[in-house]
Amino acid sequence: MVLPIYTPRRAVHDVHTVYDEKATFDHDEDPMLPVQTPGAGTVRGKYIAPFCKMLKSTIFQNMTQELKTLSLVFEDTCPSLDELQEVSDALATMSNLEDLTLMGLPSPDSDGWILRRCSFSLRRFRSNLSLSSKDVQSFLNRQSSIVDLSSTSCLRSSRGHSNNTAPYDPLPLKLLPNLTHLECPAPVLLSILLASPPMRPLTHLRVDFTGIKSLEESEALACLSLFSSTLESLSVRRVPPSGQPNPANGGVVGLSTGDFVERFAERRRWPKLTFLELIDGPFDATVVPSLQEIVSTHFPGLDTLVWAPSSGVPADGAGQTLTPTGVATTFMTFCPALSAFTLLQNVEESKAMKHVTYTRGDNDSVVVAPHTSAV
Numbered sequence: 001m002v003l004p005i006y007t008p009r010r011a012v013h014d015v016h017t018v019y020d021e022k023a024t025f026d027h028d029e030d031p032m033l034p035v036q037t038p039g040a041g042t043v044r045g046k047y048i049a050p051f052c053k054m055l056k057s058t059i060f061q062n063m064t065q066e067l068k069t070l071s072l073v074f075e076d077t078c079p080s081l082d083e084l085q086e087v088s089d090a091l092a093t094m095s096n097l098e099d100l101t102l103m104g105l106p107s108p109d110s111d112g113w114i115l116r117r118c119s120f121s122l123r124r125f126r127s128n129l130s131l132s133s134k135d136v137q138s139f140l141n142r143q144s145s146i147v148d149l150s151s152t153s154c155l156r157s158s159r160g161h162s163n164n165t166a167p168y169d170p171l172p173l174k175l176l177p178n179l180t181h182l183e184c185p186a187p188v189l190l191s192i193l194l195a196s197p198p199m200r201p202l203t204h205l206r207v208d209f210t211g212i213k214s215l216e217e218s219e220a221l222a223c224l225s226l227f228s229s230t231l232e233s234l235s236v237r238r239v240p241p242s243g244q245p246n247p248a249n250g251g252v253v254g255l256s257t258g259d260f261v262e263r264f265a266e267r268r269r270w271p272k273l274t275f276l277e278l279i280d281g282p283f284d285a286t287v288v289p290s291l292q293e294i295v296s297t298h299f300p301g302l303d304t305l306v307w308a309p310s311s312g313v314p315a316d317g318a319g320q321t322l323t324p325t326g327v328a329t330t331f332m333t334f335c336p337a338l339s340a341f342t343l344l345q346n347v348e349e350s351k352a353m354k355h356v357t358y359t360r361g362d363n364d365s366v367v368v369a370p371h372t373s374a375v
């Protein structure tokens with residue numbers, strides 16, 4: 001008997017933005033809708049506990065064995081201990097799960113106990129659970145097949161912080177030996193740097209510098225540069241919660257886009273990098289020449305560049321000195337390997353923004369790709 005799995009109307013994770021737990025979900029959508037693809041599903045909010053309780057029934061045993069991908073997104077709900085026990089019991093019945101998302105758990109430092117009885121072997125794990133949790137580390141120690149990890153937490157030091165100790169613990173080398181895809185806050189890079197040796201064969205990295213302290217940013221950027229020889233895709237977010245940079249704090253959000261990229265790109269070769277995304281502060285047309293020069297110098301093989309200033313770029317015809325088409329032309333002209341350049345732009349006479357992609361046309365002209373995505 002084939003039973004319906006439930007999933008939201010759209011994907012949980014946006015492919016172009018670093019994970020924002022509260023902004024990702026549209027609360028007006030139906031929390032459950034049937035999906036035709038068996039073996040995969042997402043359940044959200046108050047429906048999680050009933051769903052997990054249902055899976056424990058004997059008539060649903062086949063479903064638990066067929067599940068390959070599962071997302072449980074708690075949103076703003078605060079599950080009771082009994083409801084979390086239902087989740088733990090349901091996870092314990094799944095032996096073939098390969099992709100698990102647990103987001104919105106109310107107590108990231110202590111809710112990791114729900115993973116204690118899991119017997120499946122994951123390839124992908126996304127969670128807001130604390131990486132410092134003993135339960136989470138014990139779980140990851142049993143998950144050597146994970147190649148893709150997304151975390152919203154850091155490894156805060158268990159010894160406290162002083163002038164003589166690092167504020168973060170190392171990421172144990174025995175954990176995640178096959179990790180190639182990582183999405184995380186910048187301090188997780190410090191935990192990787194503290195390990196000995198610090199390297200993991202990362203090929204895809206999405207890192208968030210939002211809120212990072214100025215004393216930690218240089219070390220995080222140094223760690224980022226360690227992956228220059230292996231990275232194929234890099235996405236960097238550095239927008240403070242207010243959406244405005246604050247140069248006074250001395251942090252990376254006070255640097256221009258070009259200066260920021262230069263800090264991790266200089267004196268390194270990036271032979272495999274083909275995708276670069278910069279989720280940035282307000283647009284500043286004066287940084288275009290320097291950013292273009294840095295990109296063409298340090299990333300000669302770059303195929304796709306995405307630049308998403310928080311305020312968007314004024315649309316063509318809005319009276320600004322440098323139009324989006326002009327920006328795209330600058331990059332396409334001086335970055336010969338670039339085949340696609342995406343800008344987050346303002347929509348005229350509207351507060352909405354959209355991603356507009358430019359490609360090469362005939363005679364190396366710059367043309368707008370037929371498909372754009374609204375924000």
